[in-house]
Amino acid sequence: MASVDRALWQRIIQDVVANGGNIIRPWFPQLEPISLAHGLLEIQTPGPKERAYCQAHAAVLFTEAAQKATGRLVGVCFLTHAQEAEAADVPAVAQTQAGAGLASADAPLELNNDYIFDSFVSGPCNRLAHAACCAICDTPGKTYNPLFLHGPSGLGKTHLLQAACHRILHDQPDARVQFLTCETFVNHFIEAVQQGKLHDFRYRYRHVDVLVVDDIQFLCDHEQSQEEFFHTFNTLYQTQKQIILSSDRGPQETQLEERLISRFNWGLVARIDRPCYETRVAILRTKARLRGIELPEDVVCFIAGTIDSNTRELEGTVAKVAMLAQVTDRPVDLAMAEEAIGSEPRSSRREITIDDILNVVTKRFSVRLIDLQSKKRTRSIALPRQICMYLARSLTRHSLEEIGGYFGGRDHTTVIHANKTVKSMRESDPLFQATLEKLVEDVSAGVTA
Structure with a gap:
């Protein structure tokens, strides 16, 4: 039984991270190579549930990565620790056939112990x-x-x-x-x-x-x-x-x-709505702590600022970073986070600013910046101002006080009220929800253009 070269395993993992997308799970860093012999790469999984997931969803991903890294026609087999111990006596094909009957249609759906x-x-x-x-x-x-x-x-x-x-x-x-x-x-x-x-x-x-x-x-x-x-x-x-x-x-x-x-x-x-910036930061810190990963503050801020879609992608990114840190034996840094996300170079990106939000909102509602920063309270001015405050709270790192100060020196309670108003309208009015989503899309497009 030939052991797997660590450099080869590292190349396989890097390819998996680059192409895995939503297939990657938080426990992927616990996968370990067992052997590579007779055209078969054996990989150990933490348990039977993880093995079943890999067989069903990740087999093609790992097979393609292994073939690319070795330059040969290689198959992949996932084994639990118990199956690995029996591997010398039981052929891999037999193990696969034995496990095929486990997924009964009447079997209850097992609860994930991490979901508490x-x-x-x-x-x-x-x-x-x-x-x-x-x-x-x-x-x-x-x-x-x-x-x-x-x-x-x-x-x-x-x-x-x-x-x-x-x-x-x-x-x-x-x-x-x-x-x-x-x-x-x-x-x-x-x-x-x-x-x-x-x-x-x-x-x-x-x-x-x-x-x-x-x-x-x-x-x-x-x-x-x-x-x-x-x-x-x-x-x-x-x-x-x-x-x-x-x-x-x-x-x-x-x-x-x-x-x-x-x-x-x-x-x-x-x-349940998409998490705001502060919640994304908290999610990243929690997921990293649960996985025993030390994420520097700049890495947390970078990931939270880059991925704003959903919690699953945030958790997947933490898993990718953990895998890269494990196989490359490097400390987690900003370059590794960029590699895990597959983002463009940092020099060509910039964070969303309140000015970006103002440019989009003023065009959408045909209002002037000077009016948004004035004391006017007519609905044609107040609603765009509240939307700007809401987007600034969701898309930037500015504090409540900083956002209020930008809009004519208003205090933090005004910003809180604006957020509550916009959220209430969004939940009760599908058209308003669609307008908000289009504004967010336009703001993001302006930053990455």
């Missing part, structure tokens, strides 16, 4: 959703039932759902908690119809204490599944069992049956 409340970073973008999930754990079925979380992908909805499951099971070990994706619910229903096992299906989902369904919008275009979920919902609600749902859009935009939408609104509907 202690590792979730709460900020203005998700505070209501976080508080609601904590509250329902104290009295499941009686507070905020149902709880409906919605927001774009990668902002922490699944984290909060699983954190609630963990907390309920910790406080009530005998509680029957069912966590699954909507796709799994639909597939199980179809299988039950085909096999004549509807009674078993209904018993499984209607005799739980907590039903948690991720990505409920996938019920769209499945009329019979919607009918079944409607009756499942009613049964659980009438018996005061907790229902938690998540979606990438609000109830009204799910295109589901009106009777389902009305029931989703019976409890609490909480939106």
